[in-house]
Amino acid sequence: MSxxxxxxxxxxxxxxxxxxxxxxxxxxxxIASVEAWDAxxxxxxxxxxxDAVLMPGLVDTHVHANEPGRTEWEGFATATRAAAAGGVTTFVEMPLNSIPATTSVDGLRQKLDAAQGRCSVDVGFWGGVVPGNADDLRPLWEAGVFGFKCFLSPSGVDEFGNVGEADLRAAMPILADLGAPLLVHAExxxxxxxxxxxxxxxxxRRYVTYLRSRPAEAETEAIRVMIALCREFGTRVHIVHLATEQALPLxxxxRAEGLPITAESCPHYLHFAAERIPDGATEYKCAPPIRGERTRAAxxxxxxxxxVQMVxxxxxxxxxxMKGMAxxxxxxxxGGITSLQLxxxxxxxEARARGAGPERLAEWMSAAPARLAGLDDRKGAIAPGRDADLVVWEPDAAFTVDAEVLQHRHPVTPYAGGVFCGVVRSTYVRGQRVYHDGRFADEPAGRTLLRDRG
Incomplete structure (x- = not known):
């Protein structure tokens, strides 16, 4: 469609x-131009x-769509509809929880085939670093992934093994030479x-029992190791889902030293606190775990x-x-939280309660993620020459989360019943309106994105 x-x-x-x-x-x-309001x-x-906010579409660089192989968990069709309803115009999909994992060019090709024609928004892909696949990294980069993800602790799925320091020492010089970012689950x-x-x-069933099993020190030590390796090899390092304040001084x-290291946190760490999580409420389970109010404030x-540069x-x-809520x-x-639409x-x-305006949101959730993925020449800002990826939303309108009307495949979320401000009215992907007030375009308008290609 034109x-x-x-x-x-x-x-x-x-x-x-x-x-x-x-x-x-x-x-x-x-986007051809930005003009006077009455142009x-x-x-x-x-x-x-x-008076609704007109903002660059969100770029979410941490999404598990789980297709192919575990489409019953989510899938590109449902994930991208949830994205569109939440003002996300581009996401970069994680390399694990699909079968096969995106740890080889063949795995990427299977994921591209699975996504073809099913996407309501634009979708790119991370490759994976796992034990023994150092020789696959350059071919994956040349095939179009935007960077790489690794786990330092077990990922929870057999297809994506966690790496040790020896694996990192094999992979990081290659990634440094490519200029590719390495996203790290740091425990x-x-x-x-x-x-x-x-x-x-x-x-x-007690939340404190689970919380004790994954202490903040595991994050801090992992980040300490990654900083040392970043210093040694010059590889771009990005810490995903930071959930402790203890690592912030490191x-x-x-960064003051000039090392190319960034970090993100997530809405669940910025909104929830351990003191308010009921025992047995496993819809809140994630790793690293949601910690206390002091951590949230920090x-x-x-x-x-x-x-912390992005959300x-x-x-x-x-x-x-699999959530075992009964x-x-x-x-x-x-362990995992469903939140793409929210x-x-x-x-x-949370931001407006702290005096932040929508321009901060655009930096954290559009511009900075686009830079991480190397998409900032096309995505993440309203500027001439960029893709016309836009979201119109009402900052003062409040709503109560009804999990049953979310677009994710399964209506399980710890946000159910929560009251939030910020209602998405319309989402545009490359100039096409893909979502408006609860209705979607008749045909999926999203594309699969490959680095330096389309």
């Missing part, structure tokens, strides 16, 4: 230099968003293994100060039975 000529107006347009009244002219799939239509279809297994297992007197010092301070969903769904056993339940309102609700 995109029409559009002129979108808003009194609150989020531009690289701030928020102001402006009109965004779209020709075909790209003439000149034959374009006019969309007047009024050090030696620290996790040193935690005494729960005794017969420890109730596996990350701050590393992560917000770090995000506002720039010590990504870590959308990691599974069938309801039994409430934290150790038997799958990242914008959850983060915005």
């Amino acid at each position: 995109a029409p000529s559009l002129l979108l107006r808003s009194t609150r347009t989020v531009l690289p230099d701030g928020v102001r009244a402006a009109a965004v002219r779209v020709l075909g799939e790209r 003439p239509a000149n034959g374009a279809e006019v969309v007047d968003a009024g 050090w297994p030696a620290v996790l293994d040193a935690v005494p297992p729960p005794s017969a007197h420890d109730d596996p 990350l701050r010092a590393a 992560l917000w301070e770090a995000l506002l100060a720039g010590d 990504a969903s870590d959308h990691s769904p599974c069938p309801p039975a 039994a409430g056993d934290w150790f038997a339940a799958w 990242g914008l309102p959850v983060t915005w609700t």
Whole structure:
């Protein structure tokens, strides 16, 4: 489908230099110009968003779509519809939880085939670093992945083994030579293994029992190791889902030193706190775990100060039975939170309470993730020449989360019943409106993205 000529107006347009009244002219799939709010239509279809925020579409660089092989967990069709409904116009899909994992060019090809024609938004792909696949990294990069992901502790699936320091030493010089980022699940297994297992007197339904099993020191030690390797090899390192304040001084010092290391946190770490998680409520289970209110406050301070650079969903769904909510056993339940559709309102609700404006949201959830993936020449900002990926949302409108109407394949989320501000009205992908007030385009308009190609 060809995109029409559009002129979108808003009194609150989020531009690289701030928020102001402006009109965004779209020709075909790209932004042609940013003009005065009252610019003439000149034959374009006019969309007047009024006082709603007009912002670059979100770029979510941490999504598990789980297809092929575990499509019953999610799938590209449902994940990208949830993305569109949440104002996400591009996501980069993680290399694990699909079968096969994206650890070889063949695995990437199978994932591309699975996604073809099923995407409501644009989708790119990370490759994986696992034991023994160092020779696959350059071919994967040349085939179009945007970077690589590894686990330092067990991933939870057999197809994606965790790496040790020897594996990292084999992979990181290759990635440094390519200029590819390495995304790291940073929990050090030696620290996790040193935690005494729960005794017969420890109730596996109590959240504190699970929390003790994955201490903050595991994150801190893993990040310490990655900083040393980043210093040695010069590889771009990105710490995913940071969930402890203890590592913040290490990350701050590393960046002050000039090391190419960044970090993200996630909406669930920025909204929930351990003190408010009920025992047995395994819909909250993730790894690293949600820690206490002091950690939540410190992560917000770090995000506002720039010590944490971005927010990504870590959308990691599974069938309801795997969450084991009836039994409430934290150790038997799958770890992962379903949140792709809710990242914008959850983060915005917390941000506005701290005096942050929509321009900060655009930096954390659009511009910075686009830079991480090397998509910032096309995505992540409202500027001439960029893809016309846009979201219109009402910052003051509140809603209550009804899990049954979310677009994810399975309606299991710890956000159910929560009240948030920030209602997404319309989402545009390369100039095409793919979502508007609960309705979707008749045909999926998203594309699969490959680095340096389409």
